[in-house]
Amino acid sequence: MPTPPRPRPVALRIELLDVTPLVWRRVLVSNQWTLASLHGYLQWVMGWTDSHAHEFETAGGIVAPDWWIHEAGWDTDASTYRDERRVSVAAVVSESGSRAEFEYRYDMGDGWRHRIVIEPPTVIESIPDLPLPICLAGENACPPEDVGGPHGYESFLQILGDRTHEEHEDTVRWIGGVFDPKGFDLNRINRDFKRSAKRRR
Numbered sequence: 001m002p003t004p005p006r007p008r009p010v011a012l013r014i015e016l017l018d019v020t021p022l023v024w025r026r027v028l029v030s031n032q033w034t035l036a037s038l039h040g041y042l043q044w045v046m047g048w049t050d051s052h053a054h055e056f057e058t059a060g061g062i063v064a065p066d067w068w069i070h071e072a073g074w075d076t077d078a079s080t081y082r083d084e085r086r087v088s089v090a091a092v093v094s095e096s097g098s099r100a101e102f103e104y105r106y107d108m109g110d111g112w113r114h115r116i117v118i119e120p121p122t123v124i125e126s127i128p129d130l131p132l133p134i135c136l137a138g139e140n141a142c143p144p145e146d147v148g149g150p151h152g153y154e155s156f157l158q159i160l161g162d163r164t165h166e167e168h169e170d171t172v173r174w175i176g177g178v179f180d181p182k183g184f185d186l187n188r189i190n191r192d193f194k195r196s197a198k199r200r201r
Helices: 035-046 068-072 089-094 121-125 149-160 168-175 186-200
Strands: 009-016 023-030 056-057 063-065 081-083 101-106 112-116 134-139
Touching: 009 035, 009 089, 009 121, 009 168, 023 035, 023 186, 035 056, 035 081, 035 089, 035 101, 056 089, 063 068, 063 134, 068 081, 149 168
Parallel strands: 063 081
Antiparallel strands: 009 023, 009 112, 023 134, 056 063, 056 101, 101 112
């Protein structure tokens, strides 16, 4: 039997749009991953909890979970969607061509949009052989779930920063104490992902 091709690393830069300070991550993932796998990893490295619907918009169209395709089909033509379990990272890279980016949307009610840039192969050439997936860099904390999208997050930060605001105490209680918008721990993200992966085996 022929030996199956080895997975190749793809470098992606993920930017959460419409928020300040900019929340971004740089990751290496396998080109053999499906977008379903990529979704799970994006949730981890960004800091979301996979509590809402999501979809990708690629050069080849909308890619989403099967259940979301059926739900979207009530209002639109579901044939325009592709199942994320059947679309690989390699296919998205190939489809993207010179544009070299696509969009990842999460919790469409709150309107979280992520720009995903497919970085050039020269980025990977300078990186030693590392286990996949891995987060290489990033900055700033992910907004809390259900904070109300980019505008809600802006208001949330203003309230937290103003002890005299009438909603300050309730907001601190809602977030569970302390929230640092600049909080990002690269080592913890990679360490905890490895531990969670072992538990899933």
